[in-house]
Amino acid sequence: MNRLDWNTLDTQGQRTALSRPAQSRAESLRAGVEQIVARVRADGDAALRELTTKFDRCVLQAIEVSEAEWSQAEARLSPELKAAIDEAAARIDAFHRAAAPQPVALDTAGGVRVERMLRPIQRVGLYVPAGSAPLPSTALMLGVPARIAGCAQVVLCSPARPDGRCDDAVLYAARVTGVHRVFKLGGAQAVAAMAYGTESVPKCDKLFGPGNAWVTEAKLQVSADPEGAAIDMPAGPSEVLVIADEDANPAFVAADLLSQAEHGPDSQVILLSPSAALLDAVEAEVAEQCAALPRADIAQKALSQSRLIAVSSLAQAVEVSNRYAPEHLILQVGDPRALLDDIESAGSVFLGAWTPESVGDYCSGSNHVLPTYGYARSYSGVSVASFQKQITVQEVSPDGLRAIGPCTATLAGAEQLEAHRRAVTLRLAVLEDAA
């Protein structure tokens, strides 16, 4: 980890300190994904089979997971894991229901009723990666809000292993959350299949979920095409920023940093503290704990791009964090709520010593599909709202039109939109004639 002092850095040094591993859309990546998308659009299932053999080293029989496979997966799963998935799903359900948007109705003038109604996006596609390990938790984080929203068709893609099977826990999580159909597809080809549809895979209106650079590039491409599909958000590698004071437990801080670092070699972890002693202690703890991890090599690579930064105060730490806009923000300080008001940008925030990031990754109830790579400046994590449309409705009575018609006509006149004006004045004339 790189040790820096924020207040001795110049402007460029501060920028570098908060820079993320480059995620430029390399021309080769863009062209490669364009090719895959074009092949899937042209050849449908045949392209999917061929690409899956090539990239996942798996010869697909059926592309869709069968009823028998779902049952077998459930039968193979340990009762303990099933119970944990059920338990996590219940808390995710509780929080997402509480945070779901509500209908609104208001009279903005006498006889002018304005409402907002909620409708599920009809056809949604969920992507659950299984690169270094399968992620049943992601199936929960996408499947639960889709079910609450009431989406009519919920499709999930997750790559099969070379033996042709999807992960048992992913399938169980999909079943628990009411996902309707699962396809053994990964990468850009899965995204293309859900965006455009094939003989087997139904076309979806919006796609969700994290993925590697190929998946992300494919999501960007299909979302820019009116024939394609909307997406939840762009995504980059996972990241955490921890703010800790002198009383923080260095072992806890180190464990949280490492649980981000083990995600992938391009994950990024940053620790900000006004206490040099704490920075020293965490550095030592990280080295010790990392050595004992099965994924130590991955974590080491991530740590090599990561930073321990001395700041002058917790207030300055919050300033720096807002500039970075971390996906995960952990406040391991005596009074974390005192800092909360000043937090401007973050995906999800974890308060105090007993709230490791991993509880939010799995089962506190909040969503773990969060904006990375600085997107927390403008995007929010996935929620029920991500699976819905908010449709406004208005109903104006004759009295209502008498009240707001003149304002409408004046503004339409100013914009030289005469037909807009006449749609009002013609009605007002009818009302006057009738009076």
Added chain:
Amino acid sequence: MNRLDWNTLDTQGQRTALSRPAQSRAESLRAGVEQIVARVRADGDAALRELTTKFDRCVLQAIEVSEAEWSQAEARLSPELKAAIDEAAARIDAFHRAAAPQPVALDTAGGVRVERMLRPIQRVGLYVPAGSAPLPSTALMLGVPARIAGCAQVVLCSPARPDGRCDDAVLYAARVTGVHRVFKLGGAQAVAAMAYGTESVPKCDKLFGPGNAWVTEAKLQVSADPEGAAIDMPAGPSEVLVIADEDANPAFVAADLLSQAEHGPDSQVILLSPSAALLDAVEAEVAEQCAALPRADIAQKALSQSRLIAVSSLAQAVEVSNRYAPEHLILQVGDPRALLDDIESAGSVFLGAWTPESVGDYCSGSNHVLPTYGYARSYSGVSVASFQKQITVQEVSPDGLRAIGPCTATLAGAEQLEAHRRAVTLRLAVLEDAA
């Protein structure tokens, strides 16, 4: 207008009947916009001046509207128009406040507090077109929710006329809604300036507003670049779908169709009705009213791509409408609320004879920046939420961690994320030692 009967069309015919004017991202458009964006990034203000001279035939002195210009604009404006802008702003404010997201707090288990807090997107950029006519109403529709959200920096770009001035009403609307700075910029160059920043124009985190094909393409490009900016939604030409029954007033229906058609030659209007008599009457009314419009030539072009479609029932009309997913949906039927439950996709819905679309365009209180081109299947119109981030927060007590720690550890184990598991078990061990 083309007259069709839905039930005599085959699958391809039905698809064609609901097809929109092509909006393919032509390679020339993409390349042209890429060039403009690259020039603005490289040369900043100098590029903006040059491009503005080229495209807007306007030699800019200052790029930013000065305090004196704001005052002069306000002084020039008629009291009637000022009052109409104030009145519209007040109703837009009332509805958007009522529909704004609220914070949420919930215990998902004893000692496990999960919250959602709201934070404004700090720096937002609003685009207000002034192509065929300036649109002060769009300044209201973007400025009001930005103000309610509390965005720290609200920037607005609108192209100047050849005389170097921005429209007076746009400036007044910007002032009324608390926009902080206005720049005399249009087109792809305005989008690039707000996405990347120049010497004069501050960089923004998210861009909003409608525009022509160049603006839309530029928004798509900057939103796909992590260094760029997020966008509200892709946008295409404006459109309306009207469902009318045999008792609808043909003059009203025709007026609503025309107020959409006058927007631009690529606007699209569709009328669905089970009544042949009503379709006949509307067709005659459209011809008569259109002839009297100042923008008759634009409306004529739009009408040439538009359709009067006979359906077998109002239920079938709703089915067809859901398939089309119109930006504006007008229900000119005896009992419009009876159809509302079955509406799946639309930007905004207008109920009954006395609710012309133009009231929603200006001052009923709902937003007029809405998803077009079928995007209503997956996108919502602009609202306060569009200017905010929803950040989740969790705080777990020692008892809380005892309650949900085991579930977390089990799931982390299943995903082979050992450091995630240890971040929990290490804390539980400390709690056990202390007990």
